[in-house]
Amino acid sequence: MKVPFLDLRVTDAAERAELLDAVARVLDHGRLVMGPEMEQFEQAIAADVGRRFALAVGSGTHALWLALKALRLAPGDEVITTSLSWIATANAIRLAGGTPIFADVGDDLNLNPASVARLITPRTRAIVPVHYTGKACDMATLGRLAEQHRLAIVEDTAQAYGATFGGRKVGSFGVAAAFSMNPMKVLAACGEAGAVVTDDPELYEQLVALRYNGCVNREVCIEASLNGRMDTMEAAILLKRMPRLPALIAARRRNAALYDQLLAGVVETPVRTSDREDVFYTYTIRADHRDELRAYLESQGVETKIQHQYLMPDQPAYQAGARGEFTHARALQRRFMCLPIHEKLTEEQVRYTAACIRAFCQKTKAIAA
Numbered sequence: 001m002k003v004p005f006l007d008l009r010v011t012d013a014a015e016r017a018e019l020l021d022a023v024a025r026v027l028d029h030g031r032l033v034m035g036p037e038m039e040q041f042e043q044a045i046a047a048d049v050g051r052r053f054a055l056a057v058g059s060g061t062h063a064l065w066l067a068l069k070a071l072r073l074a075p076g077d078e079v080i081t082t083s084l085s086w087i088a089t090a091n092a093i094r095l096a097g098g099t100p101i102f103a104d105v106g107d108d109l110n111l112n113p114a115s116v117a118r119l120i121t122p123r124t125r126a127i128v129p130v131h132y133t134g135k136a137c138d139m140a141t142l143g144r145l146a147e148q149h150r151l152a153i154v155e156d157t158a159q160a161y162g163a164t165f166g167g168r169k170v171g172s173f174g175v176a177a178a179f180s181m182n183p184m185k186v187l188a189a190c191g192e193a194g195a196v197v198t199d200d201p202e203l204y205e206q207l208v209a210l211r212y213n214g215c216v217n218r219e220v221c222i223e224a225s226l227n228g229r230m231d232t233m234e235a236a237i238l239l240k241r242m243p244r245l246p247a248l249i250a251a252r253r254r255n256a257a258l259y260d261q262l263l264a265g266v267v268e269t270p271v272r273t274s275d276r277e278d279v280f281y282t283y284t285i286r287a288d289h290r291d292e293l294r295a296y297l298e299s300q301g302v303e304t305k306i307q308h309q310y311l312m313p314d315q316p317a318y319q320a321g322a323r324g325e326f327t328h329a330r331a332l333q334r335r336f337m338c339l340p341i342h343e344k345l346t347e348e349q350v351r352y353t354a355a356c357i358r359a360f361c362q363k364t365k366a367i368a369a
């Protein structure tokens, strides 16, 4: 049996027809960038996340950079984030003028608030929680810290569209939040896409100008920025996909629950807490002999990934003088790996993957004994 990590083809006939129709409509009206579908998409996102404003942009990285740029960081301003994320998080902080400070993570692979607290200095301006793997960070504790020290929170919600903390959707906690809708994400476009959400009208107004080369009225540049506009076709596609999202998240949760059950006591399955509803962007287990396990699974046709191979502070671009604490993240990094979890997996594929893992673990245990 083959179990692919991802399958981005559009194979459902009804969905395919809907997407093609949406694209045809854009070709008909011809407003190919920032067309009417983009505005509809912005309204849909804002309503769904529960925020006043949403700004659609060309990628999640761009969304995060814009949200951070609007904080007006000064040289030397520190922004505390996790040490375990896709490098876009650190890049956005640095290119917005901040100094990333890398905090440690817990067994849930998310920002450890105690580590964040230890890293706060008089130079700290903001916290960027990344809701990693599609699980919300502890927003109650991080919110209290931010309030005590007057720090802004900008959420990196790239992996977690639809996830909740305390019944509240991620993206509704910080002064702003940045979503990615790239094709791998839970809510996915058919190309690059992202969005910033906020409740603050002034911040929103700045973001509108910053999205298009710092221009107002399409011509007058009031501040140096870059072009980050969204293609109308992507917005049209996303609008069609949004109603399908609950079913898609349900499928991921079903796969996760089955893995949880089949892998209990075999490997360490993702940490679950009753105050959070996860969307399982990835299903990340922790296991001994991780690299051998991956090789074995590959030999059995099961594709897995390590997200991510490098901690952000260990990347060549950040290594020199990287500040923070990442002892636990480094220990975990040798043990975690992501199993296929996408909505197209069949129950049979999940059972087969779990059976392969059980077989491997029994064998290694027998050798050790």
Ligand SMILES: *Cc1c(COP(=O)(O)O)cnc(C)c1O
Residues within 6 Å of the ligand: 059, 060, 061, 062, 064, 085, 086, 088, 089, 130, 156, 158, 159, 180, 181, 182, 192, 193, 194
């Ligand atoms: C995907 C991702 C991003 C960047 O989004 P793009 O749309 O790929 O630019 C940022 N942060 C995290 C945590 C991500 O997973």
